[in-house]
Amino acid sequence: MAIKVKQRSDYTFKYNQKLGRHGWLRLTPAYSVKLVSEIIHKIPPESLILDPFSGTATTGLVAAEQGLQAHCLDINRFLIWLGNAKCRNYSVSELDDLNQRIKTTIHQCKFLINQECWIPNIYNITRWWSTHTLKIIAALRQALVSEFGEPKAGDISSLAWVAFCRLVIETSSAAFNHVSMSFYEQVSRYEIEQIEQLYQVIIETIVNSISYPLAGKATVLYSDSRYSVSNDVKYSHVVTSPPYPNRMSYIRELRPYMYWTKFLDTAKEAGEIDWQAIGGTWGVATSRLQNWDSNGIELSGSLNRIVSQIRESENKNAWLMAKYVDKYFYDMHLHFDNLRHNLQDNAVLSYIVGNSSFYGILVNTEKLLEDSLKQLGYTNIGSQVIRKRNSKKELFEYCVYATWKENIK
Numbered sequence: 309m310a311i312k313v314k315q316r317s318d319y320t321f322k323y324n325q326k327l328g329r330h331g332w333l334r335l336t337p338a339y340s341v342k343l344v345s346e347i348i349h350k351i352p353p354e355s356l357i358l359d360p361f362s363g364t365a366t367t368g369l370v371a372a373e374q375g376l377q378a379h380c381l382d383i384n385r386f387l388i389w390l391g392n393a394k395c396r397n398y399s400v401s402e403l404d405d406l407n408q409r410i411k412t413t414i415h416q417c418k419f420l421i422n423q424e425c426w427i428p429n430i431y432n433i434t435r436w437w438s439t440h441t442l443k444i445i446a447a448l449r450q451a452l453v454s455e456f457g458e459p460k461a462g463d464i465s466s467l468a469w470v471a472f473c474r475l476v477i478e479t480s481s482a483a484f485n486h487v488s489m490s491f492y493e494q495v496s497r498y499e500i501e502q503i504e505q506l507y508q509v510i511i512e513t514i515v516n517s518i519s520y521p522l523a524g525k526a527t528v529l530y531s532d533s534r535y536s537v538s539n540d541v542k543y544s545h546v547v548t549s550p551p552y553p554n555r556m557s558y559i560r561e562l563r564p565y566m567y568w569t570k571f572l573d574t575a576k577e578a579g580e581i582d583w584q585a586i587g588g589t590w591g592v593a594t595s596r597l598q599n600w601d602s603n604g605i606e607l608s609g610s611l612n613r614i615v616s617q618i619r620e621s622e623n624k625n626a627w628l629m630a631k632y633v634d635k636y637f638y639d640m641h642l643h644f645d646n647l648r649h650n651l652q653d654n655a656v657l658s659y660i661v662g663n664s665s666f667y668g669i670l671v672n673t674e675k676l677l678e679d680s681l682k683q684l685g686y687t688n689i690g691s692q693v694i695r696k697r698n699s700k701k702e703l704f705e706y707c708v709y710a711t712w713k714e715n716i717k
Contacts, residue, residue: 328517329394332470334477335364335561339549339660343694344370347658347707351376351545358543358650360533360643361550361586363558365391368526371547375523379541381531383584386562386571389459391528393466397521402464410468410511413451414504420447421500428567431575435491436480436564441498445476448503449568459569467518471511473565478506480564532584534642536649544652549660550643551587553636553671555629558582559590586639589632597631602638608679611637614671621667629666641680648684653714657686662697662705674706686710 330341344366351357355376359367362380364387371378372395382388425446430436437445452472456465481495498506531537533550551558559566559578566572579591589597611634619630664671674691681689688711697703 329369330364330366332394332514332517333364333390333473333565335558339363339366341366341370343660344547345374347547348374348376351547355544356541357545357547358537359548360531360546360647361548362391362528363387363549365394365526365528367547368395368528369522372522372524372526377524378526379537379543380526380528381533381537382528383530383532384559384562384571384581385530386566386569388528388530389461389466389569389571390470391526392461393470395522395526395528396462398464398467398518403515403518406464406467406511406515409455410508413448413455413468414507416451416454417444417448417504418500420450423447423450425450428570429574430564430567434495436482436495438495438497441479441496441503444498444500444503445479445568447500448472448475448507459571467514468511469569471507471514473569474510474514475503475507476564476568478510479503482564533586534639534646536646541650542652542655543650544655546647546651546655546657546659548658550640551585552662552664553587553633553673554662554664555587555589555632557588557590558585559588586643587636594628597628597635600631600635602634605638605641607637607641608676608683610672610679611676614669614676617669618666621669623667626667633664633666633671637676637680640677641684644677644680644684644686648712651712651714653712655712657681657708657710657712659708660694660705661708663703665702670702674708677708678710681708681710686712 348357348367348370353375357367357371357376357378359378359380362368362382365380368378368380368391380391382391421443425443426449427433427442427446433442449472452468456463456468459466459469479496479498481492483490483492559582563572563578566578572578575591579593582588582590583593583596615630615634618633619627623629659677661673661677663673678689678691688709691706691708694705694707697705
């Protein structure tokens with residue numbers, strides 16, 4: 309029988325866009341604040357939450373808003389910086405200082421327009437911004453560097469740089485009219501007065517969004533989710549949404565932000581990050597996939613059958629996509645395996661995931677992850693349909709859940 313489930317846009321990134329800190333920067337794969345809140349609302353106040361796939365720090369921020377403690381992990385330095393900026397409290401004196409320094413920055417921008425200011429090495433950059441607009445944005449960036457220095461963690465200047473990132477994307481020709489990013493045919497031209505006014509509106513919006521203090525605390529740390537956390541902390545709950553096995557590169561939407569803030573210098577670096585990411589497919593990640601091997605680790609027979617069906621399908625990329633699916637579930641198995649080291653007895657896991665389809669072959673992500681959890685000794689394993697996705701009729705999002713009991717190893 310077909311599953312009758314609504315698409316629930318309130319369970320997607322769209323719900324986050326006007327929710328204070330959650331709406332600072334748009335990232336399509338970010339999962340819904342509402343969905344995370346419903347999961348976290350049931351968690352006892354003394355709990356310590358882990359999000360091993362932090363992304364835009366939705367889990368950490370929701371936890372902090374609800375007075376809970378959370379650690380979030382990511383391999384992307386930009387997302388770590390952004391997440392920590394979103395999850396910290398700011399004093400009145402810091403915000404007063406920021407306001408004065410923003411005025412200085414905007415004033416200085418006018419004097420830098422005719423200078424040769426640094427512009428990132430983005431391929432075909434005039435597809436994003438007109439030459440005229442680029443000159444103004446580069447001048448504003450130089451003024452920010454002169455006043456605050458380059459982006460750094462734990463500093464009030466993070467708000468100024470987040471506002472700059474938002475300005476950069478709002479003045480670009482990037483179009484967010486579907487799940488990923490495309491471009492409008494025409495590139496808009498902005499004058500300096502428009503850039504200055506837009507930047508001021510953005511920074512005011514950001515400052516207004518942090519007017520309330522966070523009752524709890526969330527910290528975003530660097531870590532590869534495939535391996536154990538380097539400390540001996542034990543977590544009572546895991547609430548997360550890992551990448552889906554759908555060949556969607558998260559680095560693609562982040563690139564403009566990362567180039568302008570110097571967290572990224574070259575396309576090769578973007579490929580390196582995607583290679584480390586589970587499900588990554590950008591640049592060198594695709595070429596390296598051809599030589600990838602599972603090191604003899606055997607997963608479920610269901611995965612082997614799906615991988616074989618994809619490999620044998622009549623498509624020129626079938627062999628590569630079969631490897632991609634195989635590696636995705638191998639990496640997730642590795643994650644579940646090493647995660648056990650950092651779990652308390654009776655720790656509860658909640659993973660928001662989506663299934664996929666390759667050449668008409670359905671990849672039941674939720675069932676395959678359940679298989680890995682069973683193989684590794686987790687208990688109380690199951691999944692629940694969350695929503696219908698805005699794509700093919702057979703694609704859904706699920707919450708895969710499980711419990712870890714230390715005495716059953």
